[in-house]
Amino acid sequence: MQGLYAVFKKELQDHLSSYRFVILFALIAMVSFITSYMAAVHMRGNLEGLASTKFPFLMLFSTPGAMFSMVQFVAFFGPLIGLILGFDAINRERTQGTLIKVLSQPIYRDAVINGKFLAGVMTITVMLVAIVLVISGFGLAFVGVVPGVEEIWRLFIFLIISIFYISFWLGLSILFSILFKSIATSSLASVALWIFLSFFISLGAEVVANTVAPIDRKNEVQPEVVLENARIKEMVSLSSPMVLYSDAAATIIDPMRKTTRSIILMGPMEELLSARFQNPLSLGQSIVIVFPHIIALIAITLICFAISYLVFMLQEVRT
Amino acid sequence: METETIIETTNLTKRYGRQTAVNGLTLKVKEGEIFGFLGPNGAGKTTTLLMLLGLSRPSKGSATVCGLNPLRMAKEVKRHVGYLPENVGFYEDMDAVQSLEYVADLNGFKKVEAREKIDELLEIVGLKEEARKKTAAFSRGMKQRLGVAEVLIKDPKVLFLDEPTLGLDPEGAIQIIDLIQSLNKEKNITVLLSSHNLHQVQKMSHRVGIMIGGNLIAEGSIDSLAEEKFGVGEKEYSLEEIYMKYFQ
Ligand SMILES: Nc1ncnc2c1ncn2[C@@H]1O[C@H](COP(=O)(O)OP(=O)(O)O)[C@@H](O)[C@H]1O
Ligand SMILES: [Mg+2]
Numbered sequence: 072m073q074g075l076y077a078v079f080k081k082e083l084q085d086h087l088s089s090y091r092f093v094i095l096f097a098l099i100a101m102v103s104f105i106t107s108y109m110a111a112v113h114m115r116g117n118l119e120g121l122a123s124t125k126f127p128f129l130m131l132f133s134t135p136g137a138m139f140s141m142v143q144f145v146a147f148f149g150p151l152i153g154l155i156l157g158f159d160a161i162n163r164e165r166t167q168g169t170l171i172k173v174l175s176q177p178i179y180r181d182a183v184i185n186g187k188f189l190a191g192v193m194t195i196t197v198m199l200v201a202i203v204l205v206i207s208g209f210g211l212a213f214v215g216v217v218p219g220v221e222e223i224w225r226l227f228i229f230l231i232i233s234i235f236y237i238s239f240w241l242g243l244s245i246l247f248s249i250l251f252k253s254i255a256t257s258s259l260a261s262v263a264l265w266i267f268l269s270f271f272i273s274l275g276a277e278v279v280a281n282t283v284a285p286i287d288r289k290n291e292v293q294p295e296v297v298l299e300n301a302r303i304k305e306m307v308s309l310s311s312p313m314v315l316y317s318d319a320a321a322t323i324i325d326p327m328r329k330t331t332r333s334i335i336l337m338g339p340m341e342e343l344l345s346a347r348f349q350n351p352l353s354l355g356q357s358i359v360i361v362f363p364h365i366i367a368l369i370a371i372t373l374i375c376f377a378i379s380y381l382v383f384m385l386q387e388v389r390t
Numbered sequence: 391m392e393t394e395t396i397i398e399t400t401n402l403t404k405r406y407g408r409q410t411a412v413n414g415l416t417l418k419v420k421e422g423e424i425f426g427f428l429g430p431n432g433a434g435k436t437t438t439l440l441m442l443l444g445l446s447r448p449s450k451g452s453a454t455v456c457g458l459n460p461l462r463m464a465k466e467v468k469r470h471v472g473y474l475p476e477n478v479g480f481y482e483d484m485d486a487v488q489s490l491e492y493v494a495d496l497n498g499f500k501k502v503e504a505r506e507k508i509d510e511l512l513e514i515v516g517l518k519e520e521a522r523k524k525t526a527a528f529s530r531g532m533k534q535r536l537g538v539a540e541v542l543i544k545d546p547k548v549l550f551l552d553e554p555t556l557g558l559d560p561e562g563a564i565q566i567i568d569l570i571q572s573l574n575k576e577k578n579i580t581v582l583l584s585s586h587n588l589h590q591v592q593k594m595s596h597r598v599g600i601m602i603g604g605n606l607i608a609e610g611s612i613d614s615l616a617e618e619k620f621g622v623g624e625k626e627y628s629l630e631e632i633y634m635k636y637f638q
């Protein structure tokens with residue numbers, strides 16, 4: 072424990088005082104500021120004349136302003152935060168010869184990796200909480216929306232999901248810093264995997280779906296085939312943590328979202344009805360919809376860390 | 391004079407794939423001794439130290455350090471043993487004091503306790519003036535002395551020093567050798583050191599072991615090694631001559 076705490080303290084101090092944190096934080100603060108400003112402007116226009124909207128506060132996070140919403144922003148750039156915090160965690164200490172020194176102190180070996188991971192998670196938490204607070208304060212001041220109890224709960228869950236999501240990338244980059252002795256290689260590998268998991272999978276999903284269940288445009292389109300095609304596409308793209316996260320976070324933050332599916336079969340009357348009587352989901356129902364997503368997200372984060380842990384414990388350290 | 395055995399290895403072996411880094415090392419080091427491992431690069435000196443510290447797993451054989459098995463009681467062994475690695479590294483953005491504070495923290499010292507200890511150690515290794523200098527600006531000799539200060543924080547019973555004089559100028563090497571000798575005398579710290587420099591080992595060690603290609607080919611005091619090889623009557627052989635003899 073004493074070793075874990077010592078490592079955690081040092082790593083956290085390093086993170087919070089490093090230039091890379093300051094730059095990252097400035098960047099994120101700037102973007103979230105712009106995003107929420109855009110959202111606010113957009114909302115002011117939309118809310119005017121409306122008798123009452125449900126959950127105006129959450130719209131600060133879910134409304135795409137000029138470019139993207141806060142949720143989309145975290146889905147997209149969150150991984151970079153994780154990667155930047157972890158890509159040289161172990162191999163830098165190896166090259167500068169401090170790892171062996173730390174490991175020859177009376178601590179358990181896992182104190183090093185646990186301490187580093189926890190310090191990263193703590194840094195991520197600090198960043199996200201700060202950003203959410205900034206946006207909230209901004210919303211209060213600029214739009215004058217006050218969060219209700221349920222909205223605060225939703226934000227809280229959104230935060231937890233986001234922390235796990237970014238921690239997954241942190242764990243991944245720490246794993247690479249253990250596997251690869253060179254910092255250049257580990258950073259490149261992390262970024263490559265990020266690009267692959269975030270962008271190529273959706274492309275791949277398209278390809279897989281069109282191969283397994285091709286939609287024949289020339290003849291009459293069969294609804295079953297379209298549905299099958301969409302189902303396969305969704306299944307494959309769920310292997311991307313980004314999709315997993317965006318679905319979960321968007322559903323939690325937007326009570327109007329009733330499903331994570333992209334295609335819903337509905338008759339014209341049903342459609343009319345649902346458009347006419349739009350009621351938000353309760354928090355419990357929102358959670359039920361994305362429960363598998365959340366579990367999967369937590370699972371991949373833990374699995375990723377567990378692999379790093381095992382590799383690190385079994386690896387021989389000579390420098 | 392009867393003294394306790396503090397380090398003992400029995401048939402200690404380490405293989406990397408087909409290559410045998412350490413081959414059936416059987417050795418005893420007594421408390422209060424300075425034992426020098428002598429051998430060219432790749433002889434298996436570092437590997438031996440790592441196995442004694444529990445950082446590397448032996449392929450065969452066993453070891454005891456301070457009565458503990460380093461494989462099973464690594465943390466306890468490391469409480470008593472200070473290890474100065476071959477190329478000791480430091481966090482570049484820390485100064486000497488911060489670096490020592492982190493090591494003290496890892497050893498579970500309270501802040502006030504650590505402060506006193508650190509002052510004392512900086513005095514001992516002669517880095518009082520440089521206490522607030524960043525380690526990135528340290529010369530090789532200063533780094534080595536800071537490294538010694540770091541391993542002394544835990545009040546070790548045993549020191550493992552891997553090539554402590556490597557890359558130092560003669561003056562720096564003498565400082566380190568004097569430091570090691572005074573620690574051994576005044577605090578009765580057992581020292582196990584490795585080096586490929588004959589003269590320095592000869593100068594500070596009570597006993598030496600010559601290691602080549604993973605095998606311990608000779609072990610004993612320098613005098614006894616001379617006798618063994620050249621027969622009684624020949625006198626005052628330097629270790630170098632003995633070493634060369636074994637090499638052929
Ligand atoms: N990780 C490793 N994989 C394969 N061989 C290794 C590894 N580490 C060390 N060796 C080999 O073990 C032998 C002993 O190395 P070492 O103990 O570092 O020697 P010394 O410290 O005496 O110079 C060398 O031949 C080296 O090539
Ligand atoms: Mg060596």
